[in-house]
Amino acid sequence: MDPLALNADLHCHSDVSDGTLTPEGVAARAHANGVQLWSLTDHDETGGQHRARRAALELGMPFLSGVEISVTFAGKTVHIVGLGFDIDDAALRYGLAATRGGxxxxxxxxxxxxxxxxxxxxxxxxxxxxxxxxxxxxxxxxxxxxxxxxxxxxxxxxxxxxAEGKPGFVPHRWATLSDAVRWIRGAGGMAVIAHPGRYNFSPVEEFAFFTEFKQLGGEGVEVVTGSHRPDEYPKYAGLAREFGFYASRGSDFHSPDESHTDLGTLAPLPGGLIPVWELLAERVHTP
The missing domain is CATH 1.10.150.650 (DNA polymerase; domain 1)
Known part of the structure; x- marks a missing residue:
């Protein structure tokens, strides 16, 4: 099978962070929707990883460890996904706890x-x-x-x-980009830019973000995601090629009632890309 055609969903959330389903419930929904490689990426928290891995393997679905780390960059909140790391890495867990603290x-x-x-x-x-x-x-x-x-x-x-400027918005200073990449890489994982189309960066800001991320050791970017419009896929496929990034794919699913993109329903990655699961093959947990 063409590796780009794999139905991988490497970005979604459970009730361990801000989803509405348990890790087991997300696993069951992913499996029912034909997901062939799954990762649970709760915000700044790995507390659901052992449950998610166990549920996935019981269903016969390969699993990659995952997390989504909140980062402050250029005065904005951005997200970095970590994939394929050691779930029990102490430095990562400590860093995430500090990020959650505020x-x-x-x-x-x-x-x-x-x-x-x-x-x-x-x-x-x-x-x-x-x-x-x-x-x-x-x-x-x-x-x-x-x-x-x-x-x-x-x-x-x-x-x-x-949203920023509205009555209930309160800013929070998250981890730095350097922190997030260091924690993920130190735990043996791959750092991936999550849904870059969401950040409303200017072209100059976006180039600076991608450049610094690569210099720090970041290796991947989400190209096909529930947070991107289909007409944005070619743009981020082009940036993945330009920066030499591996390409990732994930629904950013949170809830059956709220998410406009369900688990396992995304388009395949565009051609000419190398998917993140090619590099992470040895870190995939299989039934």
Whole structure:
């Protein structure tokens, strides 16, 4: 089989971070949708990795360890996916714990900001959706605001309340790009730029981001992702070729009710690319 045609889904989330399904539930949905190589990439947290790997292997589905690390670059929040690392690496776990450390205070401040805007009880409401209080995120607030009837959908919440410059937005300084790449590589994994089309960088900023990432040892970029429009695939395929990056693919699935791209439903990677799973073949856990 053409390696580019493999139905790999290497970016999705469980309720260990801001998804709504358990790691086992995400594994079952991926398998049912024909995923042939799967990775769970919860935000700044590897606590679901052993469960995800066990569930995948019981279903006969090959598995790669994964995580999505929040990074501050040029004043913006970007995400770096780590794939194929040692789940129990101490330095990675310590670094992720430090990154998570500011989320709780940030969430309380978001609740206060929303209360000042006339929305009471948002912090407590968001907590109801978070299985891990240390990982309360904007997504959890968005679910509460939908439940409360403030907005009709989570995208509407983000547009009106949680995006930069809106009443509930509170910035947080995450890990540095150097931190994220170092932690992933130190644990034996590959660092991959997640959904670069989401960041609204200028061409100069995007070139600087890709250049610094490569200089630090980053090796991959998501080309086909649920967070990219199909007309963006050729652009990021071209950048992967230009920078010599391996190409990745992932739905960025969070929930059956919220995600517009389901697990395993993406288009194949464009031609002329080398997929990340070619380099990571020895790190894939197989049944």
């Amino acid at each position: 989320r709780s205070d940030r969430a309380r401040e978001m609740g206060q900001s929303l209360e000042a805007a006339g929305i009471a009880g948002a912090y407590e409401g968001a907590l109801k959706y978070a299985s891990n209080p240390d990982l309360v995120s904007r997504t959890h607030f968005a679910r509460f605001l939908v439940e409360s009837g403030v907005c009709a959908s989570t995208p509407e919440v983000f547009r009106h309340y949680l």
